[in-house]
Amino acid sequence: MKKYTMIHDENLCIGCQACSVACRSENDVPRGVYRLQVHAKMSGTFPNLKTDFIRHSCVMCEDSPCVDVCPTGASFKTAENITLLDHSICISCKYCILACPYDARYVEPSSGEIGKCTFCYTNRLSVGQEPACVSVCPTDALIFGDLNDENSQVAKTLKTSPHYYPKAELLTRPQLAMIANTKGAKDE
Numbered sequence: 001m002k003k004y005t006m007i008h009d010e011n012l013c014i015g016c017q018a019c020s021v022a023c024r025s026e027n028d029v030p031r032g033v034y035r036l037q038v039h040a041k042m043s044g045t046f047p048n049l050k051t052d053f054i055r056h057s058c059v060m061c062e063d064s065p066c067v068d069v070c071p072t073g074a075s076f077k078t079a080e081n082i083t084l085l086d087h088s089i090c091i092s093c094k095y096c097i098l099a100c101p102y103d104a105r106y107v108e109p110s111s112g113e114i115g116k117c118t119f120c121y122t123n124r125l126s127v128g129q130e131p132a133c134v135s136v137c138p139t140d141a142l143i144f145g146d147l148n149d150e151n152s153q154v155a156k157t158l159k160t161s162p163h164y165y166p167k168a169e170l171l172t173r174p175q176l177a178m179i180a181n182t183k184g185a186k187d188e
């Protein structure tokens, strides 16, 4: 069975937001909410500054608080470890929004439905395409694939590159890994 995993390499990310624009377009994400953004975080003292670009989206927890609290089973995991939502049985109680420690879910302004990143599961993965964000990144800062395939780029990269998982201390076991930015002020 596949285990889909994504890596965001903060050394390669230039903060262009092509990924978040592609996500919005691919998934018809309305104004005022988002499934994916890249936040710029400045540190250091002028002129010795450093900018880190941090991806903000669902991290596809293996132990998902959003699934645990869902009273109807609408929030669920696929066999490939992707957290999805079955809108036909979701009652929009918003428990999942409160439970998510990554602030990754939102309420669609017009429909009232809950939304979040799906790794483009139904619209792209199911037809053999990568998630939209991965396909447009101009610097290849995003890597996506099957962690259970030892020859995949995600498996090789995670084996050889130091990386971290957001809020790993919460033991939610994210499947979105980050390679920390090592460029910037501290190297000067």
Ligand code: SF4
Residues within 6 Å of the ligand: 057, 058, 059, 060, 061, 064, 065, 066, 067, 083, 099, 100, 101, 102, 103, 104, 105, 116, 172
């Ligand atoms: S990041 Fe939030 S929405 Fe995504 S799987 Fe984890 S708890 Fe659920």
Ligand code: SF4
Residues within 6 Å of the ligand: 012, 013, 014, 015, 016, 017, 018, 019, 020, 038, 053, 136, 137, 138, 139, 140, 141, 142
């Ligand atoms: S498209 Fe790539 S480089 Fe641009 S913000 Fe997204 S991850 Fe960073």
